[in-house]
Amino acid sequence: MKIAIHAQLDYRFDRPTDVLLQLEAAAIPEQIIDDAHIDLSETEHFARVSAHDLIGERIWVRVGSELRVDYQATVSINRILNDCQALPAVPPHQLPGETVQYLMPSRYCPSDQFQSFVRAEFDALEGGRKVIAMRDWVHSHLSYVPGVSTSDTTAADTFIRRQGICRDYAHVLITLVRAAGIPARIASVYALGVEPQDFHAVAEVFLGGEWHLVDATGMAREAAMAKIGIGRDAADIAFLTAYGSAVLNSQSVQVQAVP
The missing domain is CATH 2.60.40.2250 (Immunoglobulin-like)
Structure with missing residues (x-):
């Protein structure tokens, strides 16, 4: 592509x-x-x-x-494309050192506040199946509404309001994935299919020993994204x-x- x-x-x-x-x-x-x-x-x-x-x-x-x-x-x-659902999560004690920071809560992704919710909602699933279920949950429970969030909006705010833009979708997904003990970070990308077209933000999750781009808005495909940069949350990719x-x-x- x-x-x-x-x-x-x-x-x-x-x-x-x-x-x-x-x-x-x-x-x-x-x-x-x-x-x-x-x-x-x-x-x-x-x-x-x-x-x-x-x-x-x-x-x-x-x-x-x-x-x-x-x-x-x-x-x-x-990039090599794999079906995320078929990929296993890497046990935390086997994670490469550079991925550990993406297990931790960050400014916009307070994952420590979502562990009970993740256990109640997704505990029956493992690895990539759990991540994709989280992606689908975010996609189905949030509405894409420009202008409802600000530079101060966190994943917790979006979780309550159930509205946001691409960075808000990414923040909520990253927060849920980290709460499940799987490294997740944000990526800024140029992508086909984004409406309205703009700088786009998606989650990137560590499964099967490698990173995979996941767009909870459903607008962009991993095969059609050009990565600009990555970080803990939106503060790192402006x-x-x-x-x-x-x-x-x-x-x-x-x-x-x-x-």
Whole structure:
């Protein structure tokens, strides 16, 4: 599967501001960057740094009164696809060290508060069957409603409201999976099928000794996602973090299949 990506950002600032960008598809074994180009308006500083767990890169810029970004790329997705339902969970004592942090509660995913619910609802299932049952539960119990959540909304808030956007769906699924003793993290992706098209967030779960992307919204398929970055929750994968006041002028994301 090959996809073409075009993302544009236009922000203004009332004073010189440091900005951290994370919007380029990651160059990792499961996806090949066939070509890519990023244009930025004038900056006082530009530096690339490694992103979370060395998956992808972030860009530090210092800007004056504006920042315009135009990013285009063509990505070939070559990840190995397995039926998650057939995969076993790795016992916690056998987990690789780098996965352990994704068992822990985090800012937006208070998994320690959901252990009783997970035992009551999913205890009869194991491994991938349990994860897929959780995905289906989130999909059927939440409604996709833009604008109902904020940057402060946690999985617990969404669980109560039963409404949210992609990051909220991902947070709830990650929280349930972690509460079951299975590592789960968030991934920012470009994906076919997302409506309205935007930067998309999905869960990534550790089953059968490898990571698998799982979209609780049901909009995107693992075979048609280009990974940007990963993290404990949405705080680690923001496409733009401004260390000062920022005003959005416009933003667009386009993802198309390449024949």
